[in-house]
Each structure stands twice: as C-alpha cells, then as structure tokens.
Amino acid sequence: MTDRGYPGIEGRPTLPKARAAAKTCTACDLHARATQTVFGEGARGSQVMFVGEQPGDKEDLTGHPFVGPAGRILDEALEAAGIDRETVYVTNVVKHFKWRPRGKRRLHEKPNAVEITACRFWLEMELELVKPEVLVCLGATAASSSTRRSRRTPSRRSTPRRSCARPTTRRAPMR
Numbered sequence: 654m655t656d657r658g659y660p661g662i663e664g665r666p667t668l669p670k671a672r673a674a675a676k677t678c679t680a681c682d683l684h685a686r687a688t689q690t691v692f693g694e695g696a697r698g699s700q701v702m703f704v705g706e707q708p709g710d711k712e713d714l715t716g717h718p719f720v721g722p723a724g725r726i727l728d729e730a731l732e733a734a735g736i737d738r739e740t741v742y743v744t745n746v747v748k749h750f751k752w753r754p755r756g757k758r759r760l761h762e763k764p765n766a767v768e769i770t771a772c773r774f775w776l777e778m779e780l781e782l783v784k785p786e787v788l789v790c791l792g793a794t795a796a797s798s799s800t801r802r803s804r805r806t807p808s809r810r811s812t813p814r815r816s817c818a819r820p821t822t823r824r825a826p827m828r
C-alpha cells in the first residue's frame with residue numbers, strides 16, 4: 654500500500670491484478686461508506702469501453718458495474734445497436750458508490766473533483782490495459798474525466814476515439 658492509499662501491484666499489471674488490488678484502495682474517503690469496490694468488467698482488448706460516473710446502489714451491493722437501472726438502459730442500447738455486451742468493457746470514473754441517506758434509501762450523490770481525480774489512477778490503468786479504440790462516456794462526469802489527457806496513455810496509437818455526450822431524458826409524447 655502506498656502512502657496515498659493505492660494498493661501496490663506486484664509485477665506487470667493485468668486486469669485481474671488491478672481488480673484485486675482496487676478492492677483495498679483507500680485513496681479517497683469514498684471507500685469508507687461503500688460496500689465494496691466496483692471495478693470495470695469486460696475483456697482485455699475490447700474495442701469499445703463505456704465509462705459512467707460511479708456505481709449505483711445495486712452495483713455497490715453486487716460488486717458489478719451497470720447492473721442497476723443504468724445498466725438496463727445500456728443493455729437496451731447495446732441490443733438496439735446489435736452489440737453483444739460480452740464484447741465491450743464497462744466501467745465508471747469512480748469505483749466506490751457515493752451516497753447520502755434518505756430514510757431507508759441510499760441516494761446517489763455526485764463525486765467531487767478530489768474523488769474523481771483520486772480514482773483516475775484506476776481509470777487510466779484500465780485504459781492502458783484494455784486499449785479500447787473507442788471510448789463512450791455516459792454523462793458529464795465521465796466526459797470531463799475521460800477527455801483529460803491521460804498520463805498513462807501518452808502515445809497517439811493508444812489514445813482511443815472518444816464519444817462523449819450527456820445522457821438524454823426520455824419524455825412521453827405530448828398529447
């Protein structure tokens with residue numbers, strides 16, 4: 654463990670090693686109230702990487718990214734586009750769920766700049782290991798974090814094309 658709270662990784666980093674190490678990350682305060690780290694999932698070498706803001710309540714409880722309501726929307730979008738989810742990599746800018754209590758519910762709270770910056774350590778490692786050709790940012794936080802120049806992917810060859818857009822809200826048609 655480094656003095657900044659990042660666990661060490663022995664030897665050459667791999668996705669399984671990074672995922673295992675991130676479980677004990679304490680580099681920002683978010684680990685204290687979350688159930689577990691929710692690291693990205695998908696194959697090394699996936700051509701497309703989807704990046705959201707942070708895990709939600711369901712992701713926090715299961716330990717898997719995009720399995721809650723946002724995951725259902727992503728699955729629908731992938732299906733409509735004819736893309737098998739098994740062939741893409743999905744992750745979040747921040748790997749621990751940030752929330753505030755309201756009664757018995759845990760409400761999503763936006764991560765701040767310190768937390769986002771701290772967790773770029775893991776996002777940059779994922780980018781370096783997966784080397785996607787296309788990066789799809791789901792929401793403003795993902796767009797702003799992912800479009801900053803990566804310290805871990807300095808070469809043009811390893812820099813993916815980025816598609817960053819704010820999520821759209823579906824509205825019922827006016828009658």
Ligand code: SF4
Nearest residue numbers: 678680681749771772
């Ligand atoms: S949010 Fe990221 S940087 Fe902060 S403790 Fe969790 S894994 Fe570490």
